[in-house]
Amino acid sequence: MLFLPVFLLTILGFTGTHATPLAATGQMNHVERDAGLNAFLAILLANMPAINGPLTEVTSLITAFDKVLGTLTGAKDTRNELGGPCKEWTVIFARGTAESGNVGVLVGPPLFDALGDKFGSSTLTIQGVKNYSASVEGYLAGGDPAGSSEMARQIEAAKSQCPDTKLIASGYSQGCQIVHNAVSKLQASTARWISSVLLFGDPMKGQPLANVPSSRVFTSCHAGDDICNDGLFIGPAHLTYADNVTAAANFAATCV
Ligand SMILES: *[C@@H]1O[C@H](CO)[C@@H](O)[C@H](O)[C@H]1NC(C)=O
Ligand SMILES: *[C@@H]1O[C@H](CO)[C@@H](O)[C@H](O)[C@H]1NC(C)=O
Secondary structure, three states, rough: OOOOOOHHHOOOOOOHHHOOHHHHHHHHOOOOOOOOOOHHHHHHHHOOOOOOOEHHHHHHHHHHHHHHHHHHHHOOOOOOOOOOOOOEEEEEEEOOOOOOOOOOOOHEEEHHHHHEEEEEHEEEEEOOOOOOOOOHHHHHOOHHHHHHHHHHHHHHHHHHHHHOOOOEEEEEEEEHHHHHHHHHHHOOOHHHHHEEEEEEEEOOOOOOOEEHHHHHHHHHEOOOHHHOOOOOOOHHHHHHHHHHHHHHHHHHHHHO
16 A cells, blocks of 8 residues: 555545555555656556546546646656757647646656656756646646747847747646647747647647648547547546657657
């Protein structure tokens, strides 16, 4: 059994009759640090809470799941590297609704691992979208307006600071709305400069991104993920995009 704080177990529904999701995790009582991608996935799946409900009712579960995963995997939910030395790649990432920090845990950190495996972690500048509350209200409004403006500002800043970097704009869940909105605010020359766009669980799935050719856009939407139909229902299909980050990194590699 895991030695998690009791309040987290309670909030995630792992107590009493709901204890089964944590069963059979004999190796898990060691806190993992710097877990690789496969370990991250195993830990995510082994700890999947019984989330099945409308977004409006599950935000605290998502936040708590981020905290548990972050603790068990050592994933960092906050990245602020924009403005540092220019690297070959710059990744600007918008997290999902109710996720912690500025990159969350469910998709951002495993994606950065996959990109690091592909390109070398020392070649990456990683930045989360700041000034973005990732609230349900923002999702219902089609993507938090402040976060959308901030992501556009960050992409323009990356281009002016490091014109030779290859920029990856990425988001998960509401973060995809932020990417769509941000790209629509960019100067056309900046949007054309973007190397690739990586979207996971996109409520605006299939909608074109202004001045970014569709050949540079990777979208992962699981069958049964209601958020990809601009819905409200959150279930395991929406929480397991860490499965698809390696495919996204491979796609990014083709967009040079
Ligand atoms: C952050 O967002 C708020 C709106 O929520 C806006 O008024 C403010 O100017 C933004 N701050 C920065 C630094 O962009
Ligand atoms: C996501 O990854 C899983 C596991 O590799 C795969 O089975 C699935 O087809 C992928 N889904 C999408 C939408 O890319």
